[in-house]
Amino acid sequence: MRPRADVTKKTKRALSLAQHIVRDIEAGAHIAGDRLPREDEMLARYDVARATLREALRFLELQGVIHLQLGRGGGPVVARPQTGDFANSLSLILHFMEADLRGLLELREAIAPDVAAYAAQRATTGDLSALADCLKELERNVEGSRFEELNRRFHDLLGWASGNPLFGLLTSAMHLLTREFSHSLGYSAQERAVQLRFLRRVLEAVRTGDSEAARNSMARLVSGSAAYLAERSPELVSQKVRWGHI
Missing domain, CATH: 1.10.10.10 (Winged helix-like DNA-binding domain superfamily/Winged helix DNA-binding domain)
Incomplete structure (x- = not known):
């Protein structure tokens, strides 16, 4: 040996x-x-x-x-390292740290409002167009099977619209890490309507450059979403992140 x-x-x-x-x-x-x-x-x-x-x-x-x-x-x-490469490495570390979905939700609550505020300051015309198109798709699929996927995409676009690639990378990676969990949970029609209403407010604030309104609307959206998930599926929120589920 x-x-x-x-x-x-x-x-x-x-x-x-x-x-x-x-x-x-x-x-x-x-x-x-x-x-x-x-x-x-x-x-x-x-x-x-x-x-x-x-x-x-x-x-x-x-x-x-x-x-x-x-x-x-x-x-x-x-090649060019992708978000998935980062998320895969991160999931391995989180696996050994025994991190759970609740920890990821708390991380989102901590950074998502500021991401929205930065996007209000820095979003380009292209960013705004992509966000508006995504929101239209969400509205068309409010009762469909693609709602969760399009919802994550809106947040991803907002992360990259912040003008800080670290926010974009972390936001997208978190969604890859939580995608497996979302397969086990569907938002109710009422919760979908609530989220869509706040996403409209976020987009309007980003479009008008109102960073404080963007921050407040996003803070209410993510805190409400986390409370909804914790109440509806506490066992899911307690599930551990597992490497290889991306």
Whole structure:
């Protein structure tokens, strides 16, 4: 059996190499779809063992930085990490922290009002158009099976409209983490109507640049939604986040 110290040293070398490759991707201004050098070229460039290079590349693939193309002419191809990559890593951490849906709902209550306020200050014409289109779809599907999906999409769009990609990333990741839970719960017709009413108010406040109104309307929406979920399905709210459910 290989001594633990040797395994740890190899892992550190692979991680250091992965970081080096990322810096080279940035320095070379590579974009998604660009091919990286072949394995023999990378071995010569980085002066590492084949096993170390392959471990580094596997690590980058897991993080969504590259994908490994198989077959003749294959090899590492630059990718762009997606929200799902972040959400997957986050769900693994939350799994071991034994976080539950209630914790995610409380996080949403903490940040969603400020996200709406920032969107009121920074939303572009394109953002407003996308939000308005999404709201129209929600109104058409208020009694349909796509209500929860479109509701999440509206909040996602609002997160990215905040002008801060961290808000957009976190909002979208939270929705990926909670999507599995939502399959077990349907909003009542009355709750859907309430949420739609507040979403209209949020959009109007964002459109007019009224950040305080946007914050207040969103605060009432998310706090009311959390109270509804806690009362209707307390056992669901207590369920733990599990890795692999995204």
